[in-house]
Amino acid sequence: MGRYAVLVTGPAGSGKSTLCSALITHAHSAGRNVHLFNLDPAAEHFEYAPAIDIRELVSLADVMEEMGLGPNGGLVYCFEYLLENLDWLEEQLGAFDDDYIIIDCPGQIELYTHTPLITRLLSILTTTYNFRLCSLYLLESNFIDDAPKYFAGVMSAMSSMINLDCACINVMSKMDLVKSGDTGEKTQGGRNRRELQRYLDPDPLLLVEEANSRTNPKFHALNQALVQLIDDFSMVSFMPLDSTDEDSVGSLLSHVDNAMQYGEDEEPKEPKDLDGGDFGDE
Numbered sequence: 001m002g003r004y005a006v007l008v009t010g011p012a013g014s015g016k017s018t019l020c021s022a023l024i025t026h027a028h029s030a031g032r033n034v035h036l037f038n039l040d041p042a043a044e045h046f047e048y049a050p051a052i053d054i055r056e057l058v059s060l061a062d063v064m065e066e067m068g069l070g071p072n073g074g075l076v077y078c079f080e081y082l083l084e085n086l087d088w089l090e091e092q093l094g095a096f097d098d099d100y101i102i103i104d105c106p107g108q109i110e111l112y113t114h115t116p117l118i119t120r121l122l123s124i125l126t127t128t129y130n131f132r133l134c135s136l137y138l139l140e141s142n143f144i145d146d147a148p149k150y151f152a153g154v155m156s157a158m159s160s161m162i163n164l165d166c167a168c169i170n171v172m173s174k175m176d177l178v179k180s181g182d183t184g185e186k187t188q189g190g191r192n193r194r195e196l197q198r199y200l201d202p203d204p205l206l207l208v209e210e211a212n213s214r215t216n217p218k219f220h221a222l223n224q225a226l227v228q229l230i231d232d233f234s235m236v237s238f239m240p241l242d243s244t245d246e247d248s249v250g251s252l253l254s255h256v257d258n259a260m261q262y263g264e265d266e267e268p269k270e271p272k273d274l275d276g277g278d279f280g281d282e
């Protein structure tokens with residue numbers, strides 16, 4: 001049986017933990033057994049108890065106190081500590097017969113864009129433990145209210161994709177906050193469906209004007225270069241997500257399954273066959 005891991009990444013507050021819960025609820029209602037792996041050493045609360053929890057190995061509060069580090073240096077230390085204690089990880093991963101884990105990550109994007117720590121963890125999951133991987137990068141929908149901010153978000157998504165070097169799906173989260181009309185009428189966020197599509201499937205050459213109108217003219221050449229880069233590589237597009245909507249979560253899970261070629265040789269389990277330990281409603 002295959003082993004699958006979905007890494008849920010993105011900036012602070014982009015909806016990662018909410019999505020993890022929604023994915024687990026959805027998978028569970030479809031008769032699938034998935035496990036939550038908490039990779040955030042500073043996390044406080046989860047709807048589903050994590051089956052694997054980095055806090056059992058190392059907690060950020062302890063590291064900050066004992067090592068005299070700040071929150072970001074402490075987080076880097078926690079990841080280095082995890083990578084030095086892979087026997088702990090192996091023991092935790094060995095606990096399941098069926099492996100489909102959803103990994104809830106911290107919101108410090110430098111972990112995905114600047115440091116090799118998560119990349120090394122992913123490489124270990126694939127080469128040593130035979131996991132197939134898919135990483136999600138969440139950007140929240142308020143990024144589309146501000147073109148310069150949106151470009152920065154697209155660049156961070158691209159940087160994360162390049163750094164993590166695995167199947168990646170970019171997600172525009174909290175789309176319920178900017179729901180669009182079908183017929184072109186403006187909505188709460190002031191955008192109709194066609195305009196929204198330009199942000200989900202970045203149409204940077206059209207957007208550059210908007211970016212220029214919001215930035216100092218001395219940066220216009222840079223805007224042009226950035227949009228050209230995004231356009232040349234056509235690497236970044238976003239799947240819209242509303243974590244409160246079952247269909248939206250189901251559609252994202254289908255894409256994730258597809259990206260990992262999940263389900264080619266496995267049958268969904270009957271709910272009575274699930275261990276139910278983390279889910280409590282069996």
Ligand SMILES: Nc1nc2c(ncn2[C@@H]2O[C@H](COP(=O)(O)OP(=O)(O)OP(=O)(O)O)[C@@H](O)[C@H]2O)c(=O)[nH]1
Binds near residue numbers: 012040
């Ligand atoms: N409207 C709306 N709010 C959402 C959605 N997903 C998450 N939120 C809210 O956004 C806030 C942050 O959500 P979290 O899931 O904690 O975000 P996170 O990315 O895990 O945050 P960190 O772990 O702190 O980086 C919470 O108040 C959620 O209720 C969504 O799809 N729609």
Ligand SMILES: [Mg+2]
Binds near residue numbers: 016017018105
């Ligand atoms: Mg979280």
